[in-house]
Amino acid sequence: MILVxxxxxxxxxxxxxxxxxPDARQELAQAMCADVLETLARWQQRPGVTVVTSDPFAAxxxxxxxxxxxxxxxxxxxxxxxEMATALCRERGVNHTLVIPxxxxxxxxxxxNRIVGAAPPTGVVLVPDAAGRGTNAALRSPADLxxxxxxxxxxxxxxxxxxxxxxxxxVLELPGIxxxxxxxxxxxxxxxxxxxxxxxxxxxxxxxxxxLDAQVCRG
Numbered sequence: 001m002i003l004v005x006x007x008x009x010x011x012x013x014x015x016x017x018x019x020x021x022p023d024a025r026q027e028l029a030q031a032m033c034a035d036v037l038e039t040l041a042r043w044q045q046r047p048g049v050t051v052v053t054s055d056p057f058a059a060x061x062x063x064x065x066x067x068x069x070x071x072x073x074x075x076x077x078x079x080x081x082x083e084m085a086t087a088l089c090r091e092r093g094v095n096h097t098l099v100i101p102x103x104x105x106x107x108x109x110x111x112x113n114r115i116v117g118a119a120p121p122t123g124v125v126l127v128p129d130a131a132g133r134g135t136n137a138a139l140r141s142p143a144d145l146x147x148x149x150x151x152x153x154x155x156x157x158x159x160x161x162x163x164x165x166x167x168x169x170x171v172l173e174l175p176g177i178x179x180x181x182x183x184x185x186x187x188x189x190x191x192x193x194x195x196x197x198x199x200x201x202x203x204x205x206x207x208x209x210x211x212l213d214a215q216v217c218r219g
Contacts, residue, residue: 035105
């Protein structure tokens with residue numbers, strides 16, 4: 001089961017408040033969420049997808065794509081949402097979960113195949129962010145092997161917890177999944193990266209020079 005926690009997108013990306021107004025942050029969060037969910041929809045080998053959310057935009061899009069929605073009325077944040085969804089999976093007998101955040105717009109289906117292909121029968125696959133500090137994908141088998149605690153510096157604690165289980169732990173560096181958008185400099189990196197995702201089109205529209213950089217990068 002793939003779990004995608006999506007908190008209230010109108011309150012997302014507070015760390016970009018120095019460069020983006022609230023409406024722009026919400027528009028960006030919605031665009032990134034759509035990029036992630038639409039990539040999952042294109043993944044032919046995907047298992048079931050559950051979007052854990054109380055956000056109306058995410059819920060409507062998940063419904064349109066045929067994904068399950070786990071209602072998150074309390075909206076306790078990413079960590080709380082995953083704990084709730086993991087408990088639901090265990091109640092259903094689901095033994096494997098892959099947690100994917102909604103702010104990694106450059107995620108590719110071949111990267112998802114890499115994660116699944118590298119997964120041990122029991123154990124863990126972790127994908128760090130580009131800085132090696134955050135965790136941008138986590139596959140656990142069994143699903144509640146250890147609790148996930150997302151935040152700015154979650155990767156090393158997750159790695160330590162995974163190794164403490166004594167089960168195999170695979171770390172993959174995947175450039176599409178590695179790029180999350182939390183800081184102003186991440187906006188430029190998103191715009192300059194190859195591709196034409198809706199979040200890229202949005203940030204390039206805010207700064208034409210970023211679009212020019214992207215054209216140069218694409219050659």
